[in-house]
Amino acid sequence: RAHESLFSYSDDRFVVIKDHYEQKEELATLSERIIATTKAPMSFAGDHHYLYAEIGIVEVKGERISVDTSLQQANLALSHRKGDPDAAVIFFKDEMEGILLRQRKIKRALRAIIGGKDTTSFSLHFQPKLNLLDGSIYGFEALARLRMEDLGPVSPLEFIDIAERELLIHDLSRHILRLACEFVRALHQAGHESQSVAVNISGIQLLRDDFVEDTKQIIESYGIPMRYFEFEITESVLLENYELINEKLARIKNLGIQISLDDFGTGFSSLSRLSELHIDTVKTDRYFTKNISGEDDDASILHDIISMAHKIGKTVVAEGVETDMQMRYLASHGCDIIQGYLFSKPLPQRDALDFITKATR
Numbered sequence: 001r002a003h004e005s006l007f008s009y010s011d012d013r014f015v016v017i018k019d020h021y022e023q024k025e026e027l028a029t030l031s032e033r034i035i036a037t038t039k040a041p042m043s044f045a046g047d048h049h050y051l052y053a054e055i056g057i058v059e060v061k062g063e064r065i066s067v068d069t070s071l072q073q074a075n076l077a078l079s080h081r082k083g084d085p086d087a088a089v090i091f092f093k094d095e096m097e098g099i100l101l102r103q104r105k106i107k108r109a110l111r112a113i114i115g116g117k118d119t120t121s122f123s124l125h126f127q128p129k130l131n132l133l134d135g136s137i138y139g140f141e142a143l144a145r146l147r148m149e150d151l152g153p154v155s156p157l158e159f160i161d162i163a164e165r166e167l168l169i170h171d172l173s174r175h176i177l178r179l180a181c182e183f184v185r186a187l188h189q190a191g192h193e194s195q196s197v198a199v200n201i202s203g204i205q206l207l208r209d210d211f212v213e214d215t216k217q218i219i220e221s222y223g224i225p226m227r228y229f230e231f232e233i234t235e236s237v238l239l240e241n242y243e244l245i246n247e248k249l250a251r252i253k254n255l256g257i258q259i260s261l262d263d264f265g266t267g268f269s270s271l272s273r274l275s276e277l278h279i280d281t282v283k284t285d286r287y288f289t290k291n292i293s294g295e296d297d298d299a300s301i302l303h304d305i306i307s308m309a310h311k312i313g314k315t316v317v318a319e320g321v322e323t324d325m326q327m328r329y330l331a332s333h334g335c336d337i338i339q340g341y342l343f344s345k346p347l348p349q350r351d352a353l354d355f356i357t358k359a360t361r
Contacts, residue, residue, distance in 0.1 A: 125346035198230035203237035226256035249278040286320025303333040
């Protein structure tokens, strides 16, 4: 209609600009008209298809504002829908600006870290894993940590999400892998030559054409054999591009790197495909560990998961172990490795080195 324009913004996002309106209710009415249109079934190749629209509205009231900022505000408004899943339309509010400013600060910090200008805000902590079969330390999982002067500790869920949205995840992941290499080298120099480190890998990384070769070059530059590294992927990574990712996992395994499927039991969970996956280890989600209420608790399905994984030749790691009872249950049902606060919280590199030195005396 007059004073209304429609633009394609990305594969699944569009921008509507409405000029010369008097009341914000007019914007809500336009949004409802758009949503009503998308609810009508679309016929394609003889089938009916349905769309679902969500709309974030930004009012530009004469102040100077860039296109990028307007789009960021609209996206920020959409992100606030999570608190109200029934609302398909939401207006940007000034109080949301604080979240936008926080995201910008974190993005700038990540760029500084990747560029080598900030060497103090970002680090890896290392959580040891206990081998239940002989009581030895099996290895460590590297966990990224970000602490900013003005924001304090920033959750990995937050800064990893920002890194992915801002296309920084590849360079950040390369930085993480280098820090993990430094830790492995420190472990071996301290006499702990059998220790390995697990690093979390995102689906975005795996889908890059250069991921395997890039990984190989980074690890080789430190002179460390590939067998001292393990890559952890989540089940959700497999929901799309299964064949491509599984082929990539095979190439990674051929380098000598171990592969672990993290958070098992909460997403993918196809037993038929699990046996086809090029993985070595299944890490059960901490949800199952939390639900252990007794040593003879038949209600827990953890013993079934352990048994099934062993039958197809996979090692089992249980995450989130916090009590002696949970450890006894897992040991009695043949779990191979445990990880959790009962044994140790994630530790800074120096503390992790001290921990294993004391544990192996």
